[in-house]
Amino acid sequence: MAVELVKEYESSIKENDHPYMNGPWAPVHKEYNITDMEVIGEIPADIDGVYLRNSENPVHQPLGRYHPFDADGMLHMMSFKDGKAEYRNRFIQTRGFRAEQEAGESLWAGWTAYPVKSKRIGECAQDGLKDASSTDVVVHAGKVMTTHFQCGEGYRLDPYTLDQLGIESWTPIEGISAHTKVDENTGEMMFFNYGKYPPYLHYGVVGADNKLKHYIPVEINRPSLPHDMAFSENYSILNDFPMAWIPEMIEQDIFMPRYEADKPSRFGILPRYGNPEDVKWFEAKPTYVLHWLNAYEEGDEIILDGYFQGNPMPEPLKDQPKRYAMMMALVDLNSLQARLHRWRFNLKTGETIEEDLDDEVLEFGMFNQKYAGKKYRYAYSAKPKKGMFLFEGLVKHDLETGEKQTCMFGEERYGSEAPFVPRIGSKSEDDGYLVSFITDMKENRSECVLIDAQNIEAGPVCRIILPHHISSGTHATWANGEDIRAAE
Template identity: 55%
Template sequence: MQITRHPPVKTTLEPSNHPYLTGPWTPCHEEVDVAELRVIEGAIPADIDGIYLRNTENQVHQPLGRHHPFDGDAMIHQVNISGGKASYRNRFVRTHCFEAEQIAGRSLWGGLMDPWGTSVRPGFGAHGGLKDTGSTDIIVHAGTAYATLYQCGEAWMLDPVTLASRGKAPWVPLDGISAHPKVDETTGEMMFFNYSKHAPFMHYGVVDRSGALVHYLPVPLPGPRLPHDMAITKNWSILNDMPLYWDGELLERNIHAARIHDGVPTRFALIPRHGQPEDIRWFEAAPTYVLHWTNAWEDGDEVILEGYHQAKPMPDPLEEMGRYSHMMAYVDEHSFQSRLHRWRFNLKTGETREERLTERIVEFGMINPAYAMQKSRYVWSTTTRPGWFLFNGYVRHDTETGEEQVLSLPEGVYASESPMIPRKGATGEDDGYLITFLIDENSGTSECAILDAGNIAAGPICRLALPHKICSGTHSVWVEHDQLRKDAAFHAARFAPT
């Protein structure tokens, strides 16, 4: 394959045995373009026409402290597929913090596990002392890709096709936006929230298709909280207030230690999409913590929400990991025990009902995007290697029958969050593909793999060689070329002469 390499970034990272700076978490520092990827096995389905984007964590400079996997600098990896061919490119997200550390030639900010005061410069987000890496999520709204930070960053824009930097999103409020905004392609709107350590502690907002902030309101909470994700239906936005949050007494000493608060229920805020604070409907549920939701929809008097319920949000340390025992447990799904779950909110009675949908430890799920905000049957989740934040397989859940289809990857091979791509002219909800990046520690290589979403147990139907081994990371997104063309036409019409 013909590779175009870009000038290297400055790095001071030293060799290490840190569990999240080695192996499948070894940072990738080179930026390249490949016009056409080599097919290793199978063939690219001719009806796939879009772009796969995946955000990854890539520490560039020697950490000032202990280093957490979520401290790494954002790098977006892209595979662009059309006409049975695929290209690849990857780029660091040029946040202000990334550029400042390139100029300084060293780390300027401490990480999630470091004491307050480790950072050389003031930090960002709800924590207030962290680097805004933009390395958590990657979404596409109205033709622009946004890289976001889990603890409320500034949102960094990229061209989804070229990965060229478009700078900081101009509409982001003072308290930033959390990692997981939600896009409604029907209306062109993007819904988001943020949280902070000052009253009212949470806000909710709506950005329209033109990229303007058109709605923003407070969502008052009893104190600082640590929500991570939100969900939307056609009429409601769903936020949460969960009992895992910073210890208040320690927070007064600038110690950010999250703990479970016994006796505090889980609360859900249902907000009409363009509603006001007085319109918020609050629902209570059993105590838990949830990182990610998969879907939500309306059914008569009920709003139904699905996501990953944690049985043990404050897990026991993995003592065998020594100085990393707490960190390893908090990123290990087998320690916090996440399972697919359903909540039902009755708008007439104000009651909440819950049900578990699987006994498997799973997370990072995807649905058919054509079924977003409406009743969906299938969820494609990832499984993880016990003790680690590493995806080692997939489960296709049939939430109607309880049937589960499983694909376990070979030992030493790790996957990425994998969007579902509906087949053109699909005849069913599971008629399509999953797309993923694989990291093979046995060969020291990476590849892009495509699976049949209706038969994941059969393994990849197509494998494409990547030019280098990529680092593991967090979230991903798929965007159709047709959607990008519609967005481009919308923006062109806005600025056309009258």
């Protein structure tokens, strides 16, 4: 194993018992380049590309109450080609990260830190919050783009070296939310943002040439809290759930959500390049959805799959310290009762039909991105650990037959959502692998695993061992090497 320590960052974090600053969530403060790693099994020679995972990784002692989604972004990359792999990790050099590095301390309080206030407002924060760019990651136009769930600037990096390429030039003044959507079939990227001022929601399209092609307001009646969007071949799907910031508090830059169970969920569907007057709204059962899987068109209907929450505002966890109990409930997917669900929107009649696809608690789904916006058969969901924002395994659904397979990571081993990696020259939708970073608490290290997508119950076909652990986090993506090179 060849390990190059690129840089070590000095931490000011004090010892504490916060569950999301210890164990699988303990932060890492070293940046590495690693090659010739120990491999258990054999790295497949029939894949070519990069696996990228964003993670929440705080450097400085938080101001006030800490929420893991406030933390600095650290990107982890494993590249594959010709049966070999290379790993790198880098902090995402946002303006907020650099300001706090210069100050040697946290300058912004997190979104649950009330009544503690930030030491610095404005400058490089979104509505008084630091834009950590730590939530999501995609590859578009041959470059990485990271984003933050509270809407901020898009940050670009090189997909192989993780060199910082700066702020995305087309970033609107209202920012970019996490969960931009890349259509591999056209090269376009759809995005949205939300905020506390009317019209409260915007939607846009960026071309394959990374130029902003379309940007419109989408009017809703209050500052809502959308987290994700979806698209089909011809339409984009936005949402307005009955989960919104409390108006009298958001004016004080206090981000406290309130769930309104007596109001319906609303879905705004518009053509990909549609105008505000083209948005058609549909109503459905009240819920909240963090993440969608896929959407596609079938006759007059748009079919949308995602993770319906049966309990969007759960009670605090009783077995946790009082100071953490509410926060832990709101990131516990078992408490939220997230399950795979399907909505059918009839564009001709305006009718909505919905159904559960499984009653098991699941979230963070992935699928073969060549089928994005199209009818698809296979979905790969993460299986959450009860009581913690951690994932213990993966579940594969055959949406045609209803059959499913499960792969568990093992005792005290935690992974993430697992992007689908197509084999070179793949012949079918599930002809490829699932890839994930796994943190092994017994060994106090992490590894990258590849799992045969056609037989996930067999477990990893290879395990690539890292000498250190990776802090757990949120989202990940796969980008084909051929697509990256074609965009250069």
